[in-house]
Amino acid sequence: MTHTHPAIHLNRAAVAYAGRRVLDDFSLDITPGERVAVIGPSGAGKTTLFRLIAGLVKPAEGEAVTLGRDTRQLRGRALARLRREVGFLHQQDNLVPQLRVVHNVLMGRLGHWWLPQALLSLLWPQQIARARAALERVELGDKLWSLPDELSGGQQQRVAVARLVVQQPRLVLADEPVSALDLRLGREIITLLCDLAIHERVTLVVNLHTLDLLQGHFERVIALCDGRLFWQGPPEAIDQTLLRALYGAEYRALHLDEVALPGQSADTPDDDTRA
Ligand SMILES: Nc1ncnc2c1ncn2[C@@H]1O[C@H](COP(=O)(O)OP(=O)(O)OP(=O)(O)O)[C@@H](O)[C@H]1O
Numbered sequence: 001m002t003h004t005h006p007a008i009h010l011n012r013a014a015v016a017y018a019g020r021r022v023l024d025d026f027s028l029d030i031t032p033g034e035r036v037a038v039i040g041p042s043g044a045g046k047t048t049l050f051r052l053i054a055g056l057v058k059p060a061e062g063e064a065v066t067l068g069r070d071t072r073q074l075r076g077r078a079l080a081r082l083r084r085e086v087g088f089l090h091q092q093d094n095l096v097p098q099l100r101v102v103h104n105v106l107m108g109r110l111g112h113w114w115l116p117q118a119l120l121s122l123l124w125p126q127q128i129a130r131a132r133a134a135l136e137r138v139e140l141g142d143k144l145w146s147l148p149d150e151l152s153g154g155q156q157q158r159v160a161v162a163r164l165v166v167q168q169p170r171l172v173l174a175d176e177p178v179s180a181l182d183l184r185l186g187r188e189i190i191t192l193l194c195d196l197a198i199h200e201r202v203t204l205v206v207n208l209h210t211l212d213l214l215q216g217h218f219e220r221v222i223a224l225c226d227g228r229l230f231w232q233g234p235p236e237a238i239d240q241t242l243l244r245a246l247y248g249a250e251y252r253a254l255h256l257d258e259v260a261l262p263g264q265s266a267d268t269p270d271d272d273t274r275a
Pocket residue numbers: 017018022040041042043044045046047048049
């Protein structure tokens with residue numbers, strides 16, 4: 001199926017909390033299947049941007065259209081349909097600790113099931129083969145019956161990716177999905193997300209604090225500062241001058257001068273360079 005409209009269309013959108021604007025005059029188009037990283041200093045509005053795209057907050061001004069639906073108009077069933085088509089991945093707490101991995105993965109199907117099937121699945125998981133296949137894709141096929149607490153942080157994030165696999169969303173919004181992981185594990189998760197985006201033609205938007213992971217994964221980077229679009233372009237165009245201007249006082253504290261940027265091929269780690 002071809003989608004003629006952009007996956008995300010923001011037109012001069014503004015978001016305010018208690019009268020204070022935290023996103024302003026924000027225009028952005030993201031095409032279906034595009035892989036985009038969102039960067040910027042603390043408090044720049046990155047999470048708010050994700051909430052706007054997901055329809056969790058409405059624009060105070062301008063418009064926000066996600067997967068062809070104007071989020072200002074969305075209620076009831078239309079909102080539920082959008083939720084089914086948008087997959088989320090957070091920094092942590094993606095899994096329900098009381099539920100075994102198989103149930104957590106199959107929660108990705110909840111939006112597709114009728115209530116009786118969802119309830120039945122809690123007693124005896126429906127579509128175990130589907131859950132197992134998704135877990136094998138993230139190399140956790142042997143953890144079907146484990147509890148989340150029995151898994152490492154990296155494994156828990158991979159289970160959350162397996163849940164996205166069974167959900168089959170058209171758009172994945174990943175808000176700091178690797179901030180709690182070390183660089184190697186973070187790279188694994190970003191690679192899995194990008195593989196999902198490439199093979200299933202899912203649009204992927206990732207709020208990324210670990211700038212070393214821009215290398216080889218994303219087609220476009222969007223930089224936010226003070227609630228506005230500060231810069232956008234290909235990862236290779238990012239240099240230290242841009243990072244210093246974008247992050248200001250945080251530049252040194254975050255050791256951004258040590259980041260391996262995509263444009264500095266001599267210093268970049270040996271990594272997957274598909275994009
Ligand atoms: N629910 C809320 N009520 C009031 N203010 C909020 C709320 N959520 C966020 N803010 C404020 O909006 C601004 C943008 O916050 P947001 O979480 O979008 O930034 P961010 O770029 O994701 O930051 P970080 O990288 O630190 O997570 C901040 O000043 C924040 O304090």
